[in-house]
Amino acid sequence: MENAALLKAIVQNAIDGIITIDDRGMIETINPAACKLFLYPPEEVIGNNVSMLMPSPDREQHDEYINRYQRTHEPHIIGIGREVVGLRKDGTRFPFRLAVSDVQYSGRKIFTGFIHDLSREKEAEEALKEYAAHLEELVEQRTHSLQHTVAALQLAKEEVSQSLVKEKELGQLKSRFVSMASHEFRTPLSAIQLSASLVDKYALPYDNPNIKKHVAKIKNAVGNLTTILNDFLSLEKLEAGKVEPVFNEFDLVKLSEEITEEMQMIAKQNQNIIYQHTGTSSVVKLDQNLLKNCAINLIANAIKYSGENTFIEFNTEINDRNCIVMIKDNGIGIPETDQKHLFEAFFRAHNTGNIPGTGLGLNIVARYTDLMNGKIDFKSNVNHGTLFTITFPI
Template sequence: MAEPEIRAISQQSLDEIFALLDDANIVVHNVEGQISRWSRGCERLYGWTAEDVIGRNVHEVLQSEFPQPLDEVMASLRQNGTWKGEITQRHRDGRVIYVVSRWVAVHDGGPDDLIVLTKSTDVSSLRYAQDDLAIRQSHLLSILDTVPEAMVVINEAGTIVSFSKAAEKLFGYESTKICGRNVRLLMPPPHRDRHDRYIRRYLATGERHIIGFGRVVTGLRKDGSTFPMELAIGEAVANGSHIFTGFVRDLTSRHRMEEELRQAQKMEAVGQLTGGIAHDFNNLLTVIVGNLEMIERDLTDERLLSLVRDAQGAADDGAKLTGQLLAFGRRQALHARPANIGELVTSFADLLRRAIGEAIQLDTSVSESALMATVDATQLQNALLNLALNARHAMPRGGRLNIDISRVYLDADYARMYPQVRLGHYILISVSDTGTGMSEEARLRAFEPFFTTKEAGVGTGLGLSMVYGFARQSGGHVQLYSELGHGTTVRLFLPAIDACRLDGNEGSSAAVVPGPPGRERILVVEDDARVRKVVVARLEAEGYVVIQAANGADALAAISAHPEIRLLFTDIVMPGGMFGDELARAARMFRPDLRVLFTSGYAEPRLAGRELAEGSLLKKPYTAQELIRRIRRLLDNLD
């Protein structure tokens, strides 16, 4: 390649150029960098006067930093006759100056007298602005990568120009693959088909439907699934073009929490209702059972006796039914003690195998040895039996039932999902079957009393309700997972306690034989006249002297008038402003030796906020034998 011809220039021409362009930033130096001319523009730009720099090396004076080695710059200049590049230099006071410099090589007199004519343009402000923009852009990208809410930026054509990390995670698209595509991709029909029309109408009319307001809409993920989201849109105008920024918050967890809270509130309301119904029904059963017992005593006709016994059996079934209602309403009386849950469940295994039949395989797994919780063993057994029977119904052709016991910790995230749950360690009993599963509608209603997916006449619909009430009353939690065709899993959480050695004799006691019928005086306090009448008749039939009262005030008056009263038999919840426990405390202020037996149709004093510090509890309905036995034990100081 032929070298370019380097033009010659006279000193007079240089003088004319400098005279004409003295206000520009022009320097003349030789190939070694020795300065021969220095314009007034350079004096203003660099702070050096011509007298200061003439004869000195320009690169040393200005501390020039080139984008490539200086030798390569000079070689390019000799080869091409010109060179252009950005150079970093220093002002006289030390501050950095960025210039775009153009060098032209000319001959001064002869071909060997090469000089360099340099014209520089100060671009420091632009460079600082670019650096500031880069910092701001880096800051913005950092925010976009860390902000928990997804952010999507589109232009007025609906094309995505920015897609945050949170948006990538939420929608399932990579930013590099979705930027440049229309935002309709993130919307399910029918909004997908209408979106561009919305934007065009807004740009034409300024009519706002969502911009600046926000609303709850449905988003579409890459995998085709949809989810509820809160969308807030902001608008900016730059160079006459509109930019729209959408902030997206996934509402899936919030909706699930709200649904769980509504379900918990509904179950609480239904529990209160069923508990109250069971209480009143127990009072009716007490009257029915008592009268049937008294009729039975006087009958000799076997046909009539058979009818009475049938009625008594029906009354017993009614009592069991109210017991299940009380369990759902968390009103049953629990006899909870520390127990090893793994050992308890293992000991139930034979019973469960008999209940589910040979066509279903039962597998029990215990993760560790010391899985301790405070629990009513009988109620736990009933709960597992109910779950096993439900599983059997879901596997008519056989299958597998797995019971897994382990220790888990329910953290704050879990508690936010299920507002009724407390943080802490729990013993988890997971009961899973391979049955037909439930529909979503059935799953949501599964714990409601009397709801059942079984055919008419099969089951009462109270099995899962009892499990729910038992778990909640035990301080725990229950969950149900099910899909049609994929089986069902019920997870029962019981609050864990520190491992301790169980006393093998705890709860065992010698059988107590009631003493002979007595002649002691007993005060019966009951607001239901029919129940009171039956109780009095039973006690008088056994030879006791009975005094009656319908409320707490009358009872206190009777105790004051009859110091010979040995035992107080009182309902807990009564009208008149005085509950049974308050009556007992007031009576013992002047009769410390008075024996007390409480009764309640709720079977759980905590329903009315009552804590029975002293006294025994007899659940309604009760038989005459149970009543007499409990009274005799108290009078004989056996309780």
Template sequence: MRQYYWLSRDLSEALPAQPSGSGSYGSFDSTLISVSTLRSALVLENGTLPQHSTYQDLANFFHAHPNATGVLVIFADPSLAAQPIGVISRHRFLTWQLQQQRWLEALSSPLETIPLWWQETQSYLLIDPQMPLQDVISLILERNPSSLHEPLVLREPEGASIVDTSRLFAAYTRLARSEQATLTDPDVENLRRQHQLILNAIGEGVYGVDLQGLATFVNPAATQMIGWEAAELIGQSMHKVLHHSHPDRSPYPREQCPIYAAFQDGIIHRVSEEVFWRKDGTSFPVEYLSTPMRDEQGNLIGAVVTFRDITQRKWAEAVLQRTNEELEQRVRDRTVELRQANEQLKELSELRSRVVSMVCHEFRNPLNNILLSVSSMGRYSDQLTPDQKEKYLLGITDNVERMTQMIDAILLIGKVETKGIEVRPSSFDLVAFCRDLAAELEPEPEHRRIQFACRSKQLPVTLDKQMLRSILTNILSNSIRYSPAHSPIQFRISKRNQHATFQIKDQGIGIPPEDLPYLFEPFHRGRNVSNIAGTGLGLNIVKRFLDLQHGTVKVDSQVGSGTTFTITLPIHQGVAR
């Protein structure tokens, strides 16, 4: 009956002595070693992701575990962990990342949402701890050549684990070589042929060295990666050939090399942040595993080195890092935008509350006046003279007009807040426009107080006429309202450096210093206005319209002496289409 080495053997320990008379191929001892020893020998990996994880979770896993061969995808129910849904190798993960656009679109999606990738995840080789090693090797070689670098999944009662295929091949190769001494010539030839087939099939580079660090065998994948022929390497110092320098080209002393340490301390060494050098003098980043070899008596006789080119992985990690940084920056930018929007919403909410409160207050007075007038006219209608009735009616009209102006102003402010109003420039003569506006505000020539002046006879501009009319009307009306009946109001315009300057100076009651910081706030009125009518919205509209046109306003005032407003506007706004 044929006997085999079982997968559960510790492949890094010395081989047991052969029974006398053994001679047929495969007549290995079948002694079983514990699973705990197996874990030590094959460096089993137990990284897992729940079934509904996203591709971002997958990227985070490999970023957090740079040496991981792969990760198991398991059911959400822990009791089902012994039979994983699938396995995703690092190689497969990096291949997916190379499809950059698709990868970025998939980041936030669960693993199951991309059918092709999910199908690849579910295609894996599951092995049992008691399965003969020879059968495992045969199953691996029967797979698609592109799948040879995919890890195996070892099923155990306490849960599944990942086994690196290259590691398994290297261990099998060491066993095969150590048995050659006890086999007959035909058996040796058969074993050597199978050994060579395995080495040729492995996608990772594999080579062996003796105690002097001289190459004893090199597989085709290794020669292809470093640019040497196998015949050129046998008997050569592999450290001098491919591991002589650090990435910065500084010398790498042999005594510091983890590869040589393996056959000095008898410990497996795994490294993922070094480079190997090609024959043409270029280097490439590698991940390698140096496993000590022992003879039948347990003596160290060399090491088997398995390595892979991780250039693509490094590139993908850099892309992932850059993508993560870009995403983090977008999140930071979006957070700032949301914070600013939140602050604006808070300000808008506070403004609404103030507006509602102030509107209620401002409307109460004219409504009370209207109610009083209507009540007086109704109660004393027979006793009132026609002049008295007319006076009451004029009062009602004035109060209605005041409320109408207030409603119009509030609606206008609302339009500006919601960007429902746009600057619509047109070309016109500013001198004629301002002269006509002053005349409109004081239609009776004998009572005119506005003294208009400009050194230019004409001043062509391209501005929003309606906004400019509102700005100047508000300020001139305030000067008229808050100044003595016959005091003059100076209204001057000038041009300088493609900007028009408007100066409106009165001799009115002035603005208290403590009111100046709040002058352009809605519904704010100076504390010295007494019973002078006003809504407290005009200057707020002035400021908003100036901001829309990139203008500025400056206020100089002294209580009891008057106020000067200086407005500056670019004279040529972009013409609306």
């Protein structure tokens, strides 16, 4: 009795469906898992022919399956089993694997069918087939696209080869034009600057504020144009590979004091440049002209993007490993979204507004720094200023 109860419990709680039929195909027992699969309660199944759970043509051929097994015991319905289709009460179909075995019980033979639902496996197989077909289609499309790309690249290669000579000629023409324009524009700009200074000087006895205001505007415009010309000329030389650093020893403190004095003259009202040096040594071996250009450019930016009545810190340091140049202001700062583009040519931050500039200065500073084997870094917060640090290894 205990063994029978255990066997019944196993059948009732089995994950797969289990059905027993007699030698005429009539259903004798069905477990809960099979009822769930076929959507029938036990009382609607027990006593009926098992063919009720099969769609055509399996339903019509079922009796032949049983007769064949009784005659031949062919293995296609024994053991691992075969894949068949089940018919649910609501008319839907589902695939399952059927394994059938015969059992001698109470002096007669009954057949036990073990039903393993294959719905998920079939869905996965179908999805895999669709994915494989999709991949094949993609491969075909990519292959076709690649062929077109190769053909286009070949054509482009031929066009590039033909245009290289023209591009070289245009480059030489551009270089000559930029150089000529920069030098030719300097002469009238110098004349305008001199004339403005003379007008300012001759107008002194009259003490006319309008004259001073407009003379200052002329000088400021000339200064801006001169900066633009210098930037374009420097960029042209860099692009043409004409800038070669010349390393010589010089006094960094002396150079920095000269730069501070020069830049203080163009600072805004009550805008003070404070210079300080750290270290017992003041001699470095760098390209003096390139370093001066870098410092002037960064200080000019600090002046431009800071307000009146502010301080600009200009610090240098020489230690055992590095020569460091730092310029710090309390100006408008650089938006975080713009910082990754800061050293790109012609790029200007979005908060510069109407402040004049070419967007070339920091690109030139970065390239000059690189030519001297240095590294430039910065920290900035909007409305809290910017700190630029150039580090050269000793």
